[in-house]
Amino acid sequence: MSLAEFISMSGYGEYVWSAYGFALLVLAVNVIGAVRRLRNSRRTDPSIGKDR
Amino acid sequence: MWLWFHKLSTARNFYAFATKLTPWLAWLAGITIVIGLYLGLVVAPIDYQQKDAYRIMFVHVPSAWMSMMIYTMMAVSGAIGLIWRIKLAHVACTAAATVGASFTLITLVSGSIWGKPMWGAWWAWDARLTSELILLFLYLGFIALQSAIPDRNKAQKAGAILLLAGVVNIPIIHYSVLWWHTLHQNPSVSKFGAPSIHTSMLIPLLVMTIGFTLLFLTLLAIRMRAMILETEKKTKWLRQLEESS
Numbered sequence: 011m012s013l014a015e016f017i018s019m020s021g022y023g024e025y026v027w028s029a030y031g032f033a034l035l036v037l038a039v040n041v042i043g044a045v046r047r048l049r050n051s052r053r054t055d056p057s058i059g060k061d062r
Numbered sequence: 063m064w065l066w067f068h069k070l071s072t073a074r075n076f077y078a079f080a081t082k083l084t085p086w087l088a089w090l091a092g093i094t095i096v097i098g099l100y101l102g103l104v105v106a107p108i109d110y111q112q113k114d115a116y117r118i119m120f121v122h123v124p125s126a127w128m129s130m131m132i133y134t135m136m137a138v139s140g141a142i143g144l145i146w147r148i149k150l151a152h153v154a155c156t157a158a159a160t161v162g163a164s165f166t167l168i169t170l171v172s173g174s175i176w177g178k179p180m181w182g183a184w185w186a187w188d189a190r191l192t193s194e195l196i197l198l199f200l201y202l203g204f205i206a207l208q209s210a211i212p213d214r215n216k217a218q219k220a221g222a223i224l225l226l227a228g229v230v231n232i233p234i235i236h237y238s239v240l241w242w243h244t245l246h247q248n249p250s251v252s253k254f255g256a257p258s259i260h261t262s263m264l265i266p267l268l269v270m271t272i273g274f275t276l277l278f279l280t281l282l283a284i285r286m287r288a289m290i291l292e293t294e295k296k297t298k299w300l301r302q303l304e305e306s307s
Contacts, residue, residue, distance in 0.1 A: 020114040022113060022115035022179060029122070032168065040160065040164050040281055044288070048287055051289075051292050
């Protein structure tokens with residue numbers, strides 16, 4: 011299987027990759043959001059949560 | 063007073079436990095999802111009817127399972143919080159909500175993208191699609207309720223009641239394809255007897271589901287830690303206020 015064939019997904023490439031892309035985007039936003047929230051909750055009070 | 067200390071200590075214990083667990087969960091989730099993607103996009107054979115378009119299934123179906131599993135977990139957790147007044151159970155509910163809503167959104171959008179080439183429509187008021195959309199509204203309702211009620215305890219109680227009321231939707235989603243023969247196909251994995259899906263397609267489906275579950279647990283651990291820090295800060299602030307007055 012060539013790379014071009016893989017990307018074209020037997021003609022359904024735009025559908026397959028947009029579905030996977032959307033899922034990746036949503037999950038990435040979740041990860042970034044969770045990590046950022048933990049970081050912010052630490053920053054406001056440095057006396058707690060230092061045990062990383 | 064002792065009970066209050068006890069609760070604080072369990073939250074602290076949980077915090078330490080979750081902190082240790084997080085990197086392991088994160089790495090396992092990442093590795094499992096990469097393996098699942100490889101199996102689903104490269105190893106699994108092409109479908110004779112749907113060609114490669116069926117590969118959308120490997121994000122669609124695990125996301126749909128996650129959307130229902132997370133909701134059920136939240137409802138059970140909410141019930142535990144209500145009955146035994148365990149604060150950590152309510153924290154778990156709130157921390158899980160956005161992740162659950164995200165998987166529901168992925169299910170709906172990936173299903174819509176899959177439906178266009180296969181059914182010829184982005185959306186139909188099919189029983190399965192409609193009940194999954196209601197699930198998204200339940201998640202959003204829960205999230206809105208948490209931010210709308212300023213009293214934390216009241217918000218958690220109201221949220222748990224909403225979750226328990228909405229739990230009837232879960233079997234409706236599951237059986238919708240059997241009760242109403244509309245557009246969405248019948249289940250092929252959770253049938254009685256052998257699943258009507260080939261092993262080469264079933265394995266990536268299960269690997270992706272394990273990967274998504276690990277990712278959910280990672281996000282849950284991180285979000286619960288953040289929420290515990292936020293509430294502990296609040297109690298500290300309250301104590302300082304009491305001392306100064």
